[in-house]
Amino acid sequence: MPRVNDIRYIGYGVSDVEKEKRFYLESWKLEEVPSDDDMVYLVAPGSTAGYSVRLRQTDEPRIDVISWSAKDRAEVDALVPQIEKAGGKIISQPHELESLGGGYGFRFFDMNGFTTEVSTGFETREPETLEAGDPRPEKISHVVLHSPNHKGYVEFYEKALGFKVSDWLGDFMCFLRCNEWHHRLAILPGPPAFNHVAYDVPDVDAVMKAVPRLRETNGDIAWGPGRHTAGNNVFSYYVTPAGYAVEYTCDLEAVDDETWEATVHKPSKEIMDQWGFGVGGPETMPKPMPDAGLFKDIGI
Ligand SMILES: [Fe+2]
Structure with a gap:
């Protein structure tokens, strides 16, 4: 059965991006990833995914996207009819993603209405190996x-x-x-x-x-x-x-x-x-x- 195989990132809308970013950098110990747009991208130091969290300025807090990965393009393609059959509403068909890190993927609304993304082939990064006792996220x-x-x-x-x-x-x-x-x-x-x-x-x-x-x-x-x-x-x-x-x-x-x-x-x-x-x-x-x-x- 086609399936996703991990979490890629979570996109949040927040009313004070600077404050939220400070939290993730200073308290939570994520690291900033440079980008050309006006959103903030942060990555857990031990992660292979290019980023773990995306922050966007909004009037009220909201979830922008929950992003999952799949093993390859065939798996991504095969998930579309499966999601439709389960009652998900497809937003976009699989295509080359223009978001940071690219990849091949699509979006749908899950049963609750959360914007959900599935992708593969996106840019990955060399993870840092965290030592025992290192109080930072992997x-x-x-x-x-x-x-x-x-x-x-x-x-x-x-x-x-x-x-x-x-x-x-x-x-x-x-x-x-x-x-x-x-x-x-x-x-x-x-x-x-x-x-x-x-x-x-x-x-x-x-x-x-x-x-x-x-x-x-x-x-x-x-x-x-x-x-x-x-x-x-x-x-x-x-x-x-x-x-x-x-x-x-x-x-x-x-x-x-x-x-x-x-x-x-x-x-x-x-x-x-x-x-x-x-x-x-x-x-x-x-x-x-x-x-x-x-x-x-x-x-x-
Ligand atoms: Fe938990």
Whole structure:
């Protein structure tokens, strides 16, 4: 079955680009990528993708694009009819992309209306190898989205982009993979909204060593540090100046993509956080609000 194989980048619209950029450079430790347009491009130092985050000046915060990669042109082409059949609305047919880093790809609105891109053959970069304990992000690890019909949304991502369900938390949170990593996408109930983006850091020391830097430059942890059960990953959530949740994570479980069978974890405090000593909880995370960018593609 044709499928995507990783996350390429997330494009955000924010009302104060300079402030958000400062956060990503000074607090989050992404690096700026030069460009000719008026948007800001930032990359996680350990990433092979040319950039991880794109920021654009807008009146209100919105998600501009969620960009996934696929293995080759044939896979990109084959995804189009599959997405249409699953109920996605194709915005553009596969073509040579004019956005930074190029590539061959297309866009569609997912079931919620998020502008979603699939591409291949885009420019990559030589990643920096981060040492153990380096409190900087390697790459995007996963994205989490809400949907008013979260079970239908899971099915959409299975049928449209070839995701496989790795685990459920009760009947409300679903973790989905598109490669050997336990999840690259997770889905929650709620309004059609973005929940957070997680970035891999090298290890638990890195997660912990980042805490004072974030506290001093941006604010305290919103939830964590802790260790989830589904995926077994360590987490520490923060909130950007524009109000978006971001996570430093490590130790995400690698699974056998072919044979891994989903478990339904019974929701409890200990399942959500095996350690249970950190700041806050799900209730201290930003409240999901319907995204302002739904069904509005900006064309770049
Ligand atoms: Fe997460």
